[in-house]
Amino acid sequence: MLRIKNLNAYYGDVQVLYDVNVEVNDGEIVTILGSNGAGKTSLMKTICGIETRRKGVIEFNGENLINLPAHKLITRGITLTPEGRHLFPELTVRENLLLGAYAINKKINDTYEKVLEMFPRLKERLSQFAGTMSGGEQQMCAIGRALMSNPTFLMLDEPSLGLAPNIVEQVFDIIKKINKENGITVMVVEQNANIALQTADRAYALENGEIKMSGDAKDMLRSPDIQKLYLGL
Amino acid sequence: MTVFLQSLINGIISGSYYAVLGIGLTVTWGVLKMINVAHGDFYMLGAYLFYTFSRIAGLPVVPSIIMGVLGVFLVGMLLQRGIIAHALGREAFGNSPFIITLAIGIMLENIAQIIWGENNRGVPYFNETVFEFGGLTMAAQRLIVAAIAFATLIAVMILIKKTRFGWAISATAQDRFSATLMGINTNRIYMVTFGLAVALAAVAGCILAPIYGINPWMGGSVQLKSFVVCIVGGLGSVGGSIVAGILLGIVESFSTQFFGSGWQNVIAYSLVLVMFWVRPEGIFGKKH
Ligand SMILES: Nc1ncnc2c1ncn2[C@@H]1O[C@H](COP(=O)(O)OP(=O)(O)OP(=O)(O)O)[C@@H](O)[C@H]1O
Ligand SMILES: [Mg+2]
Numbered sequence: 001m002l003r004i005k006n007l008n009a010y011y012g013d014v015q016v017l018y019d020v021n022v023e024v025n026d027g028e029i030v031t032i033l034g035s036n037g038a039g040k041t042s043l044m045k046t047i048c049g050i051e052t053r054r055k056g057v058i059e060f061n062g063e064n065l066i067n068l069p070a071h072k073l074i075t076r077g078i079t080l081t082p083e084g085r086h087l088f089p090e091l092t093v094r095e096n097l098l099l100g101a102y103a104i105n106k107k108i109n110d111t112y113e114k115v116l117e118m119f120p121r122l123k124e125r126l127s128q129f130a131g132t133m134s135g136g137e138q139q140m141c142a143i144g145r146a147l148m149s150n151p152t153f154l155m156l157d158e159p160s161l162g163l164a165p166n167i168v169e170q171v172f173d174i175i176k177k178i179n180k181e182n183g184i185t186v187m188v189v190e191q192n193a194n195i196a197l198q199t200a201d202r203a204y205a206l207e208n209g210e211i212k213m214s215g216d217a218k219d220m221l222r223s224p225d226i227q228k229l230y231l232g233l
Numbered sequence: 234m235t236v237f238l239q240s241l242i243n244g245i246i247s248g249s250y251y252a253v254l255g256i257g258l259t260v261t262w263g264v265l266k267m268i269n270v271a272h273g274d275f276y277m278l279g280a281y282l283f284y285t286f287s288r289i290a291g292l293p294v295v296p297s298i299i300m301g302v303l304g305v306f307l308v309g310m311l312l313q314r315g316i317i318a319h320a321l322g323r324e325a326f327g328n329s330p331f332i333i334t335l336a337i338g339i340m341l342e343n344i345a346q347i348i349w350g351e352n353n354r355g356v357p358y359f360n361e362t363v364f365e366f367g368g369l370t371m372a373a374q375r376l377i378v379a380a381i382a383f384a385t386l387i388a389v390m391i392l393i394k395k396t397r398f399g400w401a402i403s404a405t406a407q408d409r410f411s412a413t414l415m416g417i418n419t420n421r422i423y424m425v426t427f428g429l430a431v432a433l434a435a436v437a438g439c440i441l442a443p444i445y446g447i448n449p450w451m452g453g454s455v456q457l458k459s460f461v462v463c464i465v466g467g468l469g470s471v472g473g474s475i476v477a478g479i480l481l482g483i484v485e486s487f488s489t490q491f492f493g494s495g496w497q498n499v500i501a502y503s504l505v506l507v508m509f510w511v512r513p514e515g516i517f518g519k520k521h
Pocket of ligand 1: 011016034035036037038039040041042043051083191
């Protein structure tokens with residue numbers, strides 16, 4: 001589905017990604033691990049074509065996206081729920097969700113109903129301003145908003161950020177559900193390596209803008225290097 | 234009582250176009266996150282274009298206004314895309330919309346001077362009638378100004394609150410990054426919003442031209458008034474600008490009535506200072 005080849009990215013003249021190669025196959029959950037400042041968010045933004053200048057190949061279903069303007073990405077079936085969620089704080093939950101389908105010309109009633117079914121919490125809070133919800137609710141809203149465009153490929157940047165452990169588990173259960181039941185391919189960036197590796201099929205470790213390791217998530221969970229670096233064992 | 238009523242009506246009428254001017258500036262701030270110190274010069278440009286279409290080309294009033302406003306809308310979009318967006322994207326310029334729009338303002342004033350000369354130009358009243366009832370006098374021109382101003386305010390509110398495009402504007406204003414992810418072309422939103430904002434100044438320029446006359450420097454005082462409205466209303470707040478515009482109009486009108494016209498500006502700017510003191514975020518602004 002997604003094939004990233006020799007991706008280099010820069011903020012101005014400062015390079016942040018070095019020859020990154022990542023592949024995500026249809027139906028997989030892939031996780032990108034990495035410590036603070038490793039370049040995970042930059043990788044997500046670079047795939048989207050936001051902020052960084054980029055070189056290389058980002059092939060999605062056979063199309064190279066490297067010259068695609070960021071706002072067109074959603075029309076290819078790709079969405080990102082960004083780090084820190086980035087909801088529209090002064091719009092209601094309902095409006096946030098509907099904006100998720102802004103670029104979609106088809107009828108969205110079914111999708112809207114499905115999203116609300118998946119997140120009953122949101123259904124109770126449709127007319128609340130998104131900025132006034134709790135962190136967990138905001139994360140649900142962000143994921144719901146991303147699903148409104150009926151993506152085939154969903155990227156999530158640190159969905160566990162700032163959430164209590166039981167909420168983190170809920171969020172990852174939802175990610176699994178989206179993947180299994182809706183058939184959406186998922187790429188998730190996480191610092192919480194434990195839960196990410198338990199959820200994912202495969203994993204990459206990104207450090208200082210380079211992919212240092214990759215493999216089957218279950219193997220990575222047992223790798224001494226990964227345990228030392230990300231699992232604090 | 235008649236004096237009071239007359240002042241109130243005069244105030245509301247001036248307030249209506251202050252609001253139109255202020256909204257343009259506040260939307261520029263809210264969406265593009267930049268200050269536009271050339272706002273008054275687009276007001277001037279609107280007046281000149283109106284003058285050109287109606288007096289030189291001989292078109293009727295309404296088409297002349299439409300062409301004038303449309304002209305400024307296009308010039309605004311062109312300048313945003315061609316100059317402002319590029320300049321702000323460059324490291325060397327730092328983040329200085331102030332300098333860039335100041336330059337644009339000076340440029341517009343000089344171009345106006347070259348094309349239309351320094352002398353005051355005039356356009357006749359749209360309608361010469363003066364109404365009198367119960368001791369109140371009211372020129373039809375002023376009523377027309379208020380009617381167009383209020384219609385413009387309503388149109389802006391509908392555009393922002395009710396249309397798909399308005400939605401995209403709000404989303405872009407609140408989070409440009411997310412708006413892009415939703416598939417909104419935020420560069421285009423920036424360009425069109427800037428065009429619309431200066432077109433609002435042009436609306437005021439066209440309808441006030443018969444009353445105040447036209448010269449290359451007429452934008453100066455308008456710029457200041459627009460700032461007052463923006464700051465008092467709360468930067469970025471459309472509703473706040475409407476309230477603040479009308480408030481400014483009324484305050485000015487009463488101060489002229491009771492203290493003489495010399496005090497009008499002093500009192501208007503005192504309003505800003507008081508605002509900074511008691512409620513720095515403006516009437517409708519949010520605290521940060
Ligand atoms: N807008 C920017 N301009 C310049 N440098 C940036 C910018 N954003 C990030 N960086 C730098 O790029 C590097 C990678 O940052 P990035 O946010 O991608 O890391 P991350 O892996 O997502 O970290 P975290 O786990 O803290 O979210 C860091 O050194 C950071 O300082
Ligand atoms: Mg990050």
